[in-house]
Amino acid sequence: MGAAASLQNAPSREFLEKLFRTAYKIRVFESEGIKLYRQGLIRGYFHPYLGQEGIATGVCAALSEGDFIASTHRGHGHCIAWGADVNKMVAELLQKETGYCRGYGGSMHIADISKGNLGANGIVGAGTPLGVGAALANQVKGSDAVTVTFSTDGASNNGTFLESLNLAAIWNLNFILVIENNQYAVSTRIEESTRDTDLYKRGLAIGVESHQVDGNDPLAVHAVMEQAVATCRAGKGPVLIEAKTYRHMGHHVNDPGKYMPEEELAYYKARDPVDRARNALREMAGVSDEEIAAIEAEIAAEFADAVEFSKNSPEVTPESFREFAVGY
Amino acid sequence: MATRELMYREALREAIDEEMAANPTVFIIGEGIAERGGSYKVTEGLLAKYGPKRVRDTPIAEAGMIGVGVGAAIAGARPIVEILYVDFAMLGMDMIVNQAAKFRLMTGGDGRVPFIMRTQGGTGGGVAAQHSQSLEALFYHIPGLRVVMPSTPADAKGLLKYALRQEDPVMFLEHKHLYMTKGPVPDGEHVVPFGVGDIKREGSDVTVIAWSNMIPRTLEAAEALAAEGISVEVIDPRTLVPLDRDMIIKSVLKTRRCVIVQEANRRGGVASDIASIVQEECFYEMDAPVEIVAGMDIPVPFNLTLEKASVPQKEDVVAAVKRVLHVQSLAAAAE
Numbered sequence: 001m002g003a004a005a006s007l008q009n010a011p012s013r014e015f016l017e018k019l020f021r022t023a024y025k026i027r028v029f030e031s032e033g034i035k036l037y038r039q040g041l042i043r044g045y046f047h048p049y050l051g052q053e054g055i056a057t058g059v060c061a062a063l064s065e066g067d068f069i070a071s072t073h074r075g076h077g078h079c080i081a082w083g084a085d086v087n088k089m090v091a092e093l094l095q096k097e098t099g100y101c102r103g104y105g106g107s108m109h110i111a112d113i114s115k116g117n118l119g120a121n122g123i124v125g126a127g128t129p130l131g132v133g134a135a136l137a138n139q140v141k142g143s144d145a146v147t148v149t150f151s152t153d154g155a156s157n158n159g160t161f162l163e164s165l166n167l168a169a170i171w172n173l174n175f176i177l178v179i180e181n182n183q184y185a186v187s188t189r190i191e192e193s194t195r196d197t198d199l200y201k202r203g204l205a206i207g208v209e210s211h212q213v214d215g216n217d218p219l220a221v222h223a224v225m226e227q228a229v230a231t232c233r234a235g236k237g238p239v240l241i242e243a244k245t246y247r248h249m250g251h252h253v254n255d256p257g258k259y260m261p262e263e264e265l266a267y268y269k270a271r272d273p274v275d276r277a278r279n280a281l282r283e284m285a286g287v288s289d290e291e292i293a294a295i296e297a298e299i300a301a302e303f304a305d306a307v308e309f310s311k312n313s314p315e316v317t318p319e320s321f322r323e324f325a326v327g328y
Numbered sequence: 329m330a331t332r333e334l335m336y337r338e339a340l341r342e343a344i345d346e347e348m349a350a351n352p353t354v355f356i357i358g359e360g361i362a363e364r365g366g367s368y369k370v371t372e373g374l375l376a377k378y379g380p381k382r383v384r385d386t387p388i389a390e391a392g393m394i395g396v397g398v399g400a401a402i403a404g405a406r407p408i409v410e411i412l413y414v415d416f417a418m419l420g421m422d423m424i425v426n427q428a429a430k431f432r433l434m435t436g437g438d439g440r441v442p443f444i445m446r447t448q449g450g451t452g453g454g455v456a457a458q459h460s461q462s463l464e465a466l467f468y469h470i471p472g473l474r475v476v477m478p479s480t481p482a483d484a485k486g487l488l489k490y491a492l493r494q495e496d497p498v499m500f501l502e503h504k505h506l507y508m509t510k511g512p513v514p515d516g517e518h519v520v521p522f523g524v525g526d527i528k529r530e531g532s533d534v535t536v537i538a539w540s541n542m543i544p545r546t547l548e549a550a551e552a553l554a555a556e557g558i559s560v561e562v563i564d565p566r567t568l569v570p571l572d573r574d575m576i577i578k579s580v581l582k583t584r585r586c587v588i589v590q591e592a593n594r595r596g597g598v599a600s601d602i603a604s605i606v607q608e609e610c611f612y613e614m615d616a617p618v619e620i621v622a623g624m625d626i627p628v629p630f631n632l633t634l635e636k637a638s639v640p641q642k643e644d645v646v647a648a649v650k651r652v653l654h655v656q657s658l659a660a661a662a663e
């Protein structure tokens with residue numbers, strides 16, 4: 001285990017800016033999205049990624065075109081880090097025809113198979129076998145693409161966790177399981193669901209290279225991911241990465257999260273992954289506050305445009321739905 | 329057309345072999361299917377021909393196997409996952425029902441899941457309650473799945489080849505009793521599209537609808553009834569989803585009588601749904617109510633006599649046909 005934030009080669013400004021842009025974009029998407037929810041423009045389940053941005057940001061920065069990801073019910077951040085079109089994401093949340101899934105999927109089902117995004121999932125734990133399956137497909141096709149499944153502490157006690165990681169192991173698949181250990185499944189603390197809360201050890205138990213990393217440090221996540229990708233491309237996958245993190249609020253937009261101890265929340269908020277990405281850009285690349293403010297304004301404007309685009313998009317009609325249903 | 333006599337299992341093997349040769353993304357995983365050739369010898373020889381990348385043994389992990397099959401299909405391959413008994417597919421129901429069946433709709437139509445689960449069900453082996461079920465109704469009920477139940481070697485081959493060329497998740501339900509049965513299989517390319525039923529025997533007095541292992545049993549019943557001057561038309565839908573409604577309706581409008589035979593227990597079964605279609609479309613043209621011959625609503629017992637008693641036999645089909653024809657047996661008439 002281990003993988004301390006490695007600063008072997010000083011990262012480039014370009015790279016640091018990319019990390020910050022991704023993390024900040026997720027932050028804006030979620031906080032502005034919650035406002036839309038409160039205005040009644042978004043309905044249904046909305047699980048914010050606030051506080052966990054460092055993980056998707058660091059993980060996706062280590063992947064390349066042609067790779068695959070599978071996500072969770074808390075999936076907006078994964079999509080954004082994967083380079084999704086924010087217009088289509090917002091339109092999906094607003095249940096519009098122009099959304100990623102024509103408004104048929106919603107927050108928990110955004111997928112873009114043409115870009116290797118196997119999709120978010122409403123079933124906790126389901127992304128693991130699906131991701132291993134994509135890795136298997138790639139091995140059969142002779143591709144060296146890597147598949148990452150973003151998973152959770154909650155999913156780690158589901159049977160398919162072991163079944164699918166074990167399949168990936170016996171077949172040496174290019175598969176990386178990223179467990180976002182935010183220490184809660186809704187209101188249930190991890191100590192209540194498992195005796196040993198160091199989840200990376202479960203990979204070791206079945207002979208899988210496993211790491212634990214500070215999920216609130218995008219640079220550290222990226223460093224360990226680069227190592228994991230290298231392991232996979234060398235034919236020695238899969239790899240398990242446990243990224244420790246914490247939510248900035250309740251489980252979903254309507255959960256006040258009263259059960260989260262104040263001191264603990266304060267501890268993690270003081271280690272905010274977006275602040276860390278911003279500080280890295282400022283301190284390691286010498287980017288000025290003005291420049292950073294300009295980047296932030298640009299991202300905010302992009303989101304505002306996406307809201308306009310979505311509001312002006314056509315509604316889905318029962319007629320087109322009935323056509324879709326033919327032959328089902 | 330020239331044909332060869334093949335066993336059901338050989339016909340299945342030919343389908344897999346031909347499609348693996350034609351499409352490098354077709355692969356198969358399952359318990360003991362590689363070196364050993366599978367419990368039903370369907371995959372014998374495929375490992376030697378296609379290598380360990382495309383023919384793989386798995387640990388005993390049904391949810392995981394079905395799940396990786398679904399994931400591989402989403403990612404653009406054409407996996408076949410062989411599950412030893414349909415009973416064991418229950419461990420993977422989340423992957424079938426919540427993932428495979430839903431993905432196309434949830435992605436607004438962009439995502440397709442050409443996943444094939446090959447498995448087998450039914451009674452006949454004296455293998456008791458957890459290895460004898462006929463579970464097609466569970467899959468039939470779930471929108472987004474295709475449900476295929478071949479009764480002959482030719483259909484088994486043609487339908488499996490078609491399954492490997494279409495885009496939706498397929499529950500390919502074989503029957504443990506049929507693997508060793510023989511039948512003519514057309515030479516050359518033989519593909520059977522989904523949603524096209526087959527008239528296994530033409531007749532004019534009664535339409536009997538059946539599938540899978542109930543087809544040979546129904547054909548025996550039809551033969552016995554023919555000796556008594558009763559002409560039975562036997563319809564095999566071959567795929568329950570999509571269902572060849574037109575063929576069923578046309579036949580019932582012709583014979584004016586309908587019996588549906590299913591091995592599965594009666595409650596909530598596919599036969600009941602077909603009966604509802606028949607009454608909706610043919611009610612005013614019919615001379616008798618639809619009869620359903622089905623398994624008893626109870627788990628299948630181990631004892632062979634009881635196993636037989638729990639699922640439809642030839643005599644049950646004969647009796648049902650006579651009932652819809654209002655034919656009294658001699659014994660009953662004498663009472």
Ligand SMILES: Cc1ncc(C[n+]2csc(CCOP(=O)(O)OP(=O)(O)O)c2C)c(N)n1
Pocket residue numbers: 072073074122123124152153154155182183184185186251
């Ligand atoms: C199979 C399944 N069981 C229960 C739920 C309901 N549920 C949704 S999210 C959640 C908690 C998930 O916690 P975790 O897996 O740790 O992910 P997190 O919400 O912390 O990101 C539960 C119980 C579900 N969606 N799927």
Ligand SMILES: [Mg+2]
Pocket residue numbers: 152153154180181182183184185186
């Ligand atoms: Mg959690």
